[in-house]
Amino acid sequence: MKHLLPLQYIDAVAKAGSIRQAAETLAITSTALNRRILAMEDELGVPIFERLPRGVRLSTAGEILVHHIRSQLSDMERVKSQIADLAGERRGHVSIACSQAMLPYFLPEQVSSYRREHSAVTFSILLRDRAAAEQSLIDMSADLALVFEPVRMLEFHNLLTVRQSVHAVMTKDHPLAGESQLRLRDCLQYPLALPTAHYGVRHLLETAVRSISGTLQPVVESDSFEFLGQHALAENILAFQIPIGLPDAKLRPELVNRPIDIRDVPPGSIYVGQLRGRALSVAAARFANQMIETFVERYDCN
Amino acid sequence: MKHLLPLQYIDAVAKAGSIRQAAETLAITSTALNRRILAMEDELGVPIFERLPRGVRLSTAGEILVHHIRSQLSDMERVKSQIADLAGERRGHVSIACSQAMLPYFLPEQVSSYRREHSAVTFSILLRDRAAAEQSLIDMSADLALVFEPVRMLEFHNLLTVRQSVHAVMTKDHPLAGESQLRLRDCLQYPLALPTAHYGVRHLLETAVRSISGTLQPVVESDSFEFLGQHALAENILAFQIPIGLPDAKLRPELVNRPIDIRDVPPGSIYVGQLRGRALSVAAARFANQMIETFVERYDCN
DNA sequence: TCAGCCTGCTGCAATTATTGCATCGCTATA
DNA sequence: TATAGCGATGCAATAATTGCAGCAGGCTGA
Numbered sequence: 001m002k003h004l005l006p007l008q009y010i011d012a013v014a015k016a017g018s019i020r021q022a023a024e025t026l027a028i029t030s031t032a033l034n035r036r037i038l039a040m041e042d043e044l045g046v047p048i049f050e051r052l053p054r055g056v057r058l059s060t061a062g063e064i065l066v067h068h069i070r071s072q073l074s075d076m077e078r079v080k081s082q083i084a085d086l087a088g089e090r091r092g093h094v095s096i097a098c099s100q101a102m103l104p105y106f107l108p109e110q111v112s113s114y115r116r117e118h119s120a121v122t123f124s125i126l127l128r129d130r131a132a133a134e135q136s137l138i139d140m141s142a143d144l145a146l147v148f149e150p151v152r153m154l155e156f157h158n159l160l161t162v163r164q165s166v167h168a169v170m171t172k173d174h175p176l177a178g179e180s181q182l183r184l185r186d187c188l189q190y191p192l193a194l195p196t197a198h199y200g201v202r203h204l205l206e207t208a209v210r211s212i213s214g215t216l217q218p219v220v221e222s223d224s225f226e227f228l229g230q231h232a233l234a235e236n237i238l239a240f241q242i243p244i245g246l247p248d249a250k251l252r253p254e255l256v257n258r259p260i261d262i263r264d265v266p267p268g269s270i271y272v273g274q275l276r277g278r279a280l281s282v283a284a285a286r287f288a289n290q291m292i293e294t295f296v297e298r299y300d301c302n
Numbered sequence: 303m304k305h306l307l308p309l310q311y312i313d314a315v316a317k318a319g320s321i322r323q324a325a326e327t328l329a330i331t332s333t334a335l336n337r338r339i340l341a342m343e344d345e346l347g348v349p350i351f352e353r354l355p356r357g358v359r360l361s362t363a364g365e366i367l368v369h370h371i372r373s374q375l376s377d378m379e380r381v382k383s384q385i386a387d388l389a390g391e392r393r394g395h396v397s398i399a400c401s402q403a404m405l406p407y408f409l410p411e412q413v414s415s416y417r418r419e420h421s422a423v424t425f426s427i428l429l430r431d432r433a434a435a436e437q438s439l440i441d442m443s444a445d446l447a448l449v450f451e452p453v454r455m456l457e458f459h460n461l462l463t464v465r466q467s468v469h470a471v472m473t474k475d476h477p478l479a480g481e482s483q484l485r486l487r488d489c490l491q492y493p494l495a496l497p498t499a500h501y502g503v504r505h506l507l508e509t510a511v512r513s514i515s516g517t518l519q520p521v522v523e524s525d526s527f528e529f530l531g532q533h534a535l536a537e538n539i540l541a542f543q544i545p546i547g548l549p550d551a552k553l554r555p556e557l558v559n560r561p562i563d564i565r566d567v568p569p570g571s572i573y574v575g576q577l578r579g580r581a582l583s584v585a586a587a588r589f590a591n592q593m594i595e596t597f598v599e600r601y602d603c604n
Numbered sequence: 605t606c607a608g609c610c611t612g613c614t615g616c617a618a619t620t621a622t623t624g625c626a627t628c629g630c631t632a633t634a
Numbered sequence: 635t636a637t638a639g640c641g642a643t644g645c646a647a648t649a650a651t652t653g654c655a656g657c658a659g660g661c662t663g664a
Binding site for chain 4: 320322332333337340354355356357358
């Protein structure tokens, strides 16, 4: 849409931090970009950017404006999606910010399933820790968020809550593999592989361990669950994951997962949500519905 | 704002019903306007307007788009208002759709009072019956609505409710002027001046009269309360009004108003509200607050 | 200290987009 | 059947946008 090109330009400059860099990504000259921004500031009567020696930064007015711009851009996407929808086309784009556990199995399956019906719909899947996911909703870089144990939920409109208890993951040779359910204190006897502090699983474990006056002393710690899983497998140490992030037993027969007793580690929750007050595009709304249906028939929801 | 000129053009065409007429009001040639619309339709890939022999009409896609456009235009006004506000200026525009009773005393006083503090803020006061007022909120031609006995409230976010009982208005020579409170059946003995059917006061009276198996047979009926009042005065017949629309006794000593017993005619309510989900400009929000404060200290509110 | 680099900004010329005029074809109305 | 009003279009004039080259200013590292 041509008329909101100036808005996209401002958004790009805000993101890039300098006019020349933004011009590069926009594939126009810095001259043109600079003049459009000067023109907008002139129309508005207030500077949008503060000029710094190494570029520009949003002024207070600019921050208000950029927030409005992002909302307009995403609104226009929604309108285009609605219009395409009533023309019988099922097209559009869905952007999702999610916790790591959704990445290996759940979302790929969901996206494929959806795209089998509506192949003109495209997706962005953004890995965001639980604080960053909400931020992505706020700055409209994501339409939907799937977050395990969100931090704060002020701008978050919850569509569905799914309870998930923490599971320990190990090889089938691990001494604990024989138990059907594990106690936390038993797990602590063995070497652990843990995600870094800002992940939900770690948070739940930390809280649980503190309540029995213990400490978590992981052998490996990483923000990459890919790494954690592979390493745990190689060294035969304990890792942790929630059910939605666990492979099917048939798919990975060498891996064993066992729930940890909920008396030790209370279950956390996955929240499916969107930005409060924001209207979803047709595609995003349909995809959210599909996910919610899957959750409802597969897990413990409310 | 120049970048949303194309949007304003589409809005204007939708309102005018023909490109040539819209071009007239926009002070441009029909050629230019026509081509902008063709360009927009081309970008969108879908016709915005249906071409009729006598002009154009919004297509389904166009209706979605125009609704979005109006929301964008009003959002931009809000953003400009916010930016002006943080620059220390108290400027902006407030548009209010209201029932007739607000016009003679309440709103003039409120607007003057507000403009004494913030003279850069401008106002539009639109007289709308209770159905049209909500429509004005929906199409964003009004920021706020003050409606007596609204019809439906789906899109309406209520900020305050003020109860108002119906009063009979007459000259001090009228036979009923001696009573401190009137019964409906006594009123019906005298000639009546009534507003037309879609006004709230008429609605309340009709309902009340039906419940005592009577009928309302007004001597004069008008949608102009100005006329009703003057005529009632001249012929010395009964008119009806709610307290907020009544002059101060000192101001119009020849007029007498007496409440009708609430057992006969239940009190109606003034609703102060805005469009559900819409953010108000700084000026509109402040003005709404001022009104609400006045209501709370002066009338029976909740 | 000073050269190198990156920044936003601006005058001028070329390019591109927009506008207005005249006119066409169409349809409902009188 | 004539007419008036409508949207669409070719063409020329006009206005806006862009790109190039070059400016001054501040940070960075030798």
